Amino acid sequence: MSDEMTCSQVDELAGAFALGALDAEEQAALRAHLISCDQPHLEVRDALGAGMLLAESLDPVTPPPALRDRLMATVERTRQEHRPTVPGSPLAARRSWLDWLSPGAARPLALAAAIALVAVGVWNLSLQSQLGQRDAALRAVANAISGGDVAFRVDGSAGRGYVVDTPGEGAAFVVADLADLPADRLYELWLIDASGAPEAVGTFNATDDVVAVVRVERDLTGYATFAVTVEAERVSAPSSSPVMISDLKALQPT
Amino acid sequence: MTVSATLHDDDGLLAQRIRSGDRIALGEVYDLHASAAMAVALRIVADREGAEDLVHDTFVAIWQKIDRFDPARGSLRSWILTIVRNRAIDRLRGTRPSIEIGQADERSMLTSGPNPTWDDALAHLGADQLRSALDELPAEQRQAIELAYFGGRTYREIATLTGVPLGTANGRLRLALARLRQLLQQSDAAPIGVRAGDDR
Numbered sequence: 364m365s366d367e368m369t370c371s372q373v374d375e376l377a378g379a380f381a382l383g384a385l386d387a388e389e390q391a392a393l394r395a396h397l398i399s400c401d402q403p404h405l406e407v408r409d410a411l412g413a414g415m416l417l418a419e420s421l422d423p424v425t426p427p428p429a430l431r432d433r434l435m436a437t438v439e440r441t442r443q444e445h446r447p448t449v450p451g452s453p454l455a456a457r458r459s460w461l462d463w464l465s466p467g468a469a470r471p472l473a474l475a476a477a478i479a480l481v482a483v484g485v486w487n488l489s490l491q492s493q494l495g496q497r498d499a500a501l502r503a504v505a506n507a508i509s510g511g512d513v514a515f516r517v518d519g520s521a522g523r524g525y526v527v528d529t530p531g532e533g534a535a536f537v538v539a540d541l542a543d544l545p546a547d548r549l550y551e552l553w554l555i556d557a558s559g560a561p562e563a564v565g566t567f568n569a570t571d572d573v574v575a576v577v578r579v580e581r582d583l584t585g586y587a588t589f590a591v592t593v594e595a596e597r598v599s600a601p602s603s604s605p606v607m608i609s610d611l612k613a614l615q616p617t
Numbered sequence: 618m619t620v621s622a623t624l625h626d627d628d629g630l631l632a633q634r635i636r637s638g639d640r641i642a643l644g645e646v647y648d649l650h651a652s653a654a655m656a657v658a659l660r661i662v663a664d665r666e667g668a669e670d671l672v673h674d675t676f677v678a679i680w681q682k683i684d685r686f687d688p689a690r691g692s693l694r695s696w697i698l699t700i701v702r703n704r705a706i707d708r709l710r711g712t713r714p715s716i717e718i719g720q721a722d723e724r725s726m727l728t729s730g731p732n733p734t735w736d737d738a739l740a741h742l743g744a745d746q747l748r749s750a751l752d753e754l755p756a757e758q759r760q761a762i763e764l765a766y767f768g769g770r771t772y773r774e775i776a777t778l779t780g781v782p783l784g785t786a787n788g789r790l791r792l793a794l795a796r797l798r799q800l801l802q803q804s805d806a807a808p809i810g811v812r813a814g815d816d817r
Contacts, residue, residue, distance in 0.1 A: 375787070375791070376787065377791060377794075378787070378790035378791035378792075378793065378794045378795075379765070379771070379772040379787055379790050379791070381794060382762060382765035382766050382790055382794075383702075383703070383706065383765065383766070383769070384765035384770060384771050384772045384775065384790060385771060385772070386771050386773060409794070409795075409798060410791075410794045412691065412695065413794045413797060413798070414699070414702065414766045415695045415698060415699075415739055416738070416739065416747055416750070416751070416797060416801075417751070417762065417763065417766045417767065418653065418656075418657045418698045418702065418766075419653070419698075419739050419744060419747055420744055420747040420748045420751055421653075421656040421657065421660055421744065422656060422744060423652035423653055423655070423656050424652055424655040424656040424659050424668075425651075425652050425655070426651050426652065426655045426669060426672055427669070430651075430669050430672065430673060431644070431647060431648075431651070433673060434643075434647060434673050434676050434677065435640065435643075435644060437673065437677050438640050438643060438676075438677065438680050439640070441677060441680060441681060442681075443636075443638065443680060443681055443682075443683065443684075444681050444682055444684065518640075519638075519639070520634070520637030520638055520639055521637075522638075523638070540638075542637075542638075
């Protein structure tokens with residue numbers, strides 16, 4: 364068959380094409396024709412997707428639970444091809460803040476932010492300067508297996524990291540792979556108590572740094588949730604749903 | 618109603634969540650579609666360990682390349698099953714992946730947009746009904762489409778394997794799909810828009 368196909372040849376091979384039953388040369392020629400042809404090629408259109416019928420006619424086969432664990436472990440260390448972005452407008456959020464805080468709606472995110480309690484190294488360096496904060500936070504995370512303080516895993520669409528707390532000495536949010544933001548937006552940090560009342564505890568702008576370190580204006584004791592939203596300016600009540608969240612319940616008094 | 622019907626409306630949202638880096642969303646997609654993907658992989662490679670590897674690799678690819686998924690072209694489920702099928706066929710043939718993931722849905726090349734018949738029918742028919750439709754095909758047509766889809770055979774190879782002229786092998790594939798579509802249109806369970814007599 365020549366490199367170029369006619370419309371009738373394409374239609375003739377519609378079934379084989381739809382089922383992946385062309386050789387590489389024919390398949391390439393047919394693809395090239397479809398891309399350049401302005402005819403609707405209804406026979407091809409009707410045939411494509413038919414293979415799904417064969418796939419769906421099979422009885423499902425449940426994979427072993429270990430396969431899911433293996434997948435999630437792989438994904439944990441696998442970067443996506445694109446860089447995540449965060450919706451810029453709070454008005455674009457599909458759910459209200461209260462929706463996210465209600466137990467049913469908040470549960471998936473709370474699970475997503477499942478506490479990763481890790482012991483961290485001594486958190487006693489000065490938070491007076493950006494460099495000091497950064498050094499201290501990075502050291503704390505780097506020493507995460509040897510100290511007595513705690514860090515909570517923070518997860519969400521905008522990035523991932525830890526919020527690190529040493530009661531009496533303040534807290535910091537360490538975040539990696541932070542998503543881009545429009546120039547007129549900033550990230551705002553929140554601590555939320557068990558009743559759902561949010562308290563603003565800092566803002567920061569998007570950064571190109573691989574790891575960003577942000578001071579949290581309160582320590583975490585007594586709060587149930589740490590969250591990050593996207594806002595136009597620092598506000599006293601969040602206007603959009605969280606883009607990152609962490610469950611702090613382990614710090615609640617028992 | 619099948620799983621795919623329940624989920625089709627949520628595909629865009631799930632894809633958006635995965636695109637934003639939400640690994641929980643990928644887990645949800647896995648929970649919904651892994652058993653179907655496993656069935657396809659196992660049917661093709663006939664090796665449980667190999668099938669598990671294929672399912673794993675498919676969902677890792679979904680995670681990495683989710684921005685290639687366009688819900689306007691079809692369901693997330695059909696995208697996933699197409700990818701796992703193509704990868705399984707590549708493994709069967711002992712070849713490197715021959716189809717890029719972005720091309721996994723051939724419907725992207727059509728100027729007229731996809732025909733919803735198959736997705737719609739799959740959304741409303743169970744596996745038993747789909748098997749019944751397949752059982753109504755003449756044996757040689759069913760053999761041809763199964764050799765093509767599950768065996769990764771080209772119509773030229775099917776002609777050789779079954780001892781028929783090329784035109785006959787190709788014709789069987791073409792006729793089988795036309796017949797299946799007709800059977801689905803006649804099904805009581807088919808949705809409005811794909812029943813016999815409905816205009817497309």
